[in-house]
Each structure stands twice: as C-alpha cells, then as structure tokens.
Amino acid sequence: MRRLPALLLLLPSIALAQAPPAPPPSPAARTAEARRAELDRAFEALRSAPDEAGAALVEARIKALWAQGASPSVTLLLRRGVRNVEAQMPAEALEDFDAAITLQPDFADAWFLRAQAYARAGDNAAAARDLQEALRLEPRHWMALLSLALLQDEAGNATGALRTLEAAMALNPRMPGGQDRLKEQRRKAEGDTT
Numbered sequence: 001m002r003r004l005p006a007l008l009l010l011l012p013s014i015a016l017a018q019a020p021p022a023p024p025p026s027p028a029a030r031t032a033e034a035r036r037a038e039l040d041r042a043f044e045a046l047r048s049a050p051d052e053a054g055a056a057l058v059e060a061r062i063k064a065l066w067a068q069g070a071s072p073s074v075t076l077l078l079r080r081g082v083r084n085v086e087a088q089m090p091a092e093a094l095e096d097f098d099a100a101i102t103l104q105p106d107f108a109d110a111w112f113l114r115a116q117a118y119a120r121a122g123d124n125a126a127a128a129r130d131l132q133e134a135l136r137l138e139p140r141h142w143m144a145l146l147s148l149a150l151l152q153d154e155a156g157n158a159t160g161a162l163r164t165l166e167a168a169m170a171l172n173p174r175m176p177g178g179q180d181r182l183k184e185q186r187r188k189a190e191g192d193t194t
Contacts, residue, residue, distance in 0.1 A: 032069070038065060039065050039140075042058055042062045042065065043062065043140055045058045046058045046062065047172075052174045052175075052176050054174070055172060055174035055175070059172070066109055069107060070100075070107055071104055074100045074104045074110065077096045077097070078096070078100050078113055081096030081100065081114075081117065082113065084117075085117050085120055088120075090117045090118075093113075093120075094118070097110060097113055098114070100113075100114075101114065106137060108137035108138035108141055111130045111131070111133045111137065111144075112131065112141060114130050115129075115130035115131045115144070115147060118130060124155070131144045131148045140171050142168045142172045142175070145165070145168035146175075148164050149162075149164040149165040152164060153188070158188040158189040159189045161185055162182075162190075165181060165182055169182055
C-alpha cells in the first residue's frame, strides 16, 4: 500500500520525461528577437534624446534595424523603387514596391515607401491606406505618422492631422522643425490663439 502513493508522485515526472523537449529557437528567430529588443531600447533613447543631434543618431540606428528585417531581394527592390521615385517615375517605383510587398508583406518600410510613390503619383487615398498598413505593422513608424498627418492636413482634416502629428512627436520629440510644425498644426486645428 505504501508503494502506491510513491508511484503516484512519480507519474508526473515520468510524463514530463516522455514529453519531447521544446526545440530551441532558430537562429533567425533569435536574431529577430534581439532586433526587437534593440528597437525597444532605441525608441526609448529616441524619446529621451537631449537634442536634435542625439536624436538623429538614434533615428539612423532605428532605420538600420528596420532595414535588417528585409530579405536581400526586398532590399534590392526597395532601393530600385526609391531610385525610381527620385527619378520622377512613380509608376515604375510602384511596380518595385508591389513586388517587395508581395515577397515580404510584413515589412512596414515597403508599405511606407509605396505610400510615398502613391503620393507622388497623386493617389492620396492609396497612400493613406499604405501608411495605415505600415503603422499597423510598426506603430512606432514616426515617418509614416508624419506623412499621414500631411495627407490629413491636405484633405482638410486639421484636427486629425494634429492628433497624428502629436503621436509622431511623442515618439520622436526632437524631430528637426517638429515643434514648429506642431504649433502651426495646432493653430490650424484650434484656431489662432494669439
């Protein structure tokens, strides 16, 4: 009789011993997790940067970390798309960005860059949709917030633009010219308070 309780105590450990061990995370998963952790630290540093110069250094690091998330093929397509936007060829740029999004639909910068091409082509509705997708994938994408605020302001939604600009400034309070833009947008949304 005494053996029965002792055997019952061993059952959970026997069951655990028979369960297969969890596989270790893949190198890619470990790299992605490390990148996310570094991004979190960088965004905290961006919020607390003492001046514009310090913020610019952190911005560059954040952009580099974001870029590391792209596959080599997507990186090539995005670079070509940016060259096409700069060459005033938005249709060609859109093809490149479409291909990049097809290859890696979870890469926020591809959506952001395609939004820029749509805006250059005069399709602000498509640009706004792509900016919203970029923000769904990376809610801290302050450049997408700035672009969205500009589109909202152009569409006559000064209050929406103010909220979006405030969100961008909360992420990156030392943006060059940011405080002036915020003051001007507040004036548009709330009226002249002087």
